[in-house]
Amino acid sequence: MRVVVLGAGFGGLEVTTRLSDALGDSVEVVLVDRSDGFVFGFSKLEVMFGRAIAASVRHSYADIVKPGVRFVQTTVRSIDPVTRRVETDAETLEADVLVIALGADLDPHATPGLAESGHEFYTVGGAFALRDVLAGFEGGRVVVGVTSTPFKCPPAPSETALLMHDFLTARGLRDRSEIALVMPLGAPIPPSPAASRALVAAFAERGIEWHPDTLVRELDPDRKVARFEGGEMPYDLFLGIPVHRAPEVVEAAGLTVDGWIPVDPRTLETSFPGVYAVGDVTSVGTPKAGVFAEGQAAVVADRIVARARGGSGAATYDGRGICYLEFGHEQVAKVDVTFLRGQAPSGALEGPSRDLVADKSEFGTDRIRRWFGRAWPSDAPI
Numbered sequence: 554m555r556v557v558v559l560g561a562g563f564g565g566l567e568v569t570t571r572l573s574d575a576l577g578d579s580v581e582v583v584l585v586d587r588s589d590g591f592v593f594g595f596s597k598l599e600v601m602f603g604r605a606i607a608a609s610v611r612h613s614y615a616d617i618v619k620p621g622v623r624f625v626q627t628t629v630r631s632i633d634p635v636t637r638r639v640e641t642d643a644e645t646l647e648a649d650v651l652v653i654a655l656g657a658d659l660d661p662h663a664t665p666g667l668a669e670s671g672h673e674f675y676t677v678g679g680a681f682a683l684r685d686v687l688a689g690f691e692g693g694r695v696v697v698g699v700t701s702t703p704f705k706c707p708p709a710p711s712e713t714a715l716l717m718h719d720f721l722t723a724r725g726l727r728d729r730s731e732i733a734l735v736m737p738l739g740a741p742i743p744p745s746p747a748a749s750r751a752l753v754a755a756f757a758e759r760g761i762e763w764h765p766d767t768l769v770r771e772l773d774p775d776r777k778v779a780r781f782e783g784g785e786m787p788y789d790l791f792l793g794i795p796v797h798r799a800p801e802v803v804e805a806a807g808l809t810v811d812g813w814i815p816v817d818p819r820t821l822e823t824s825f826p827g828v829y830a831v832g833d834v835t836s837v838g839t840p841k842a843g844v845f846a847e848g849q850a851a852v853v854a855d856r857i858v859a860r861a862r863g864g865s866g867a868a869t870y871d872g873r874g875i876c877y878l879e880f881g882h883e884q885v886a887k888v889d890v891t892f893l894r895g896q897a898p899s900g901a902l903e904g905p906s907r908d909l910v911a912d913k914s915e916f917g918t919d920r921i922r923r924w925f926g927r928a929w930p931s932d933a934p935i
Contacts, residue, residue, distance in 0.1 A: 557648035561586035563843035564654035571854035597680035663796035666772030671791035692726035693789030715881035733762035745900025880905035
């Protein structure tokens, strides 16, 4: 059996690791990604705020040495979901099972003025470039704004506002600065009222403006204002969450409906036999966040392993994910959320506390150990 996995984020790395652990070289797994390495979403904020250097948070795919697994760094040019044939710049791949984990593409140019007058921090390049921008920032009005829905990692804008408060405070710039958070959601984390209440309280305590139910439509580079329906807001520094969309190669393959790949919410199967999709590229009904892609990948791997052994996979997706939330002040919270079809999502909050900082660190080091077969150096901030 040949399994081709497109995308080496949380979903692709998890399904690849589980297949290798269970089947070894009795199955051929080809992992494809256009990048040369993996960066956790939370590591982007660490670099952006000067708490880590880029080299310490990038994990090279060349380090992946697992039985049955071959990594190919290349760009996917076309996908035929009927024949499970994938054309790439490097080679043509034909799969018995195809797993699409290509994530969501980000388009800063889709929001007028964002590329010219603002900064996005959701791509690795954008977040890393902001390290120097923030280092040279001398204070003023900072606006963190969301420009479309859905968007990856819903807690990240709140984390950014709180970490910006700490950053400006440490540099003696907070008294001459303002911070505003603009989001299209009615609460920072709608599935978890407890987490949302804690965040809103933290905003109030730190003097961070909270503007819910507000979507930034465009920036005016000349006047330096962010426009939204019914109003506008001035800024000296705009940190934007850009428009998300499915990769063009996925749309061209006829895999999307209403912009994303529909899947069976229990099995992650698409409408094409032998083709699965996990993570941000799907419309499965969970937030677009790595922990949910990881949980979905575990189900897909179980079903592929069962097929390889001549059986039928029984694993189903439970919609659960645990994410860590930076509260600033050297504190972290943990949110445990479950999304089930036909039921209202539910979420519990633990913390924030300093004890959970170590918990978050272990979350990252454990995955690097499993996915890459090596330790994450203890002196590398995560």
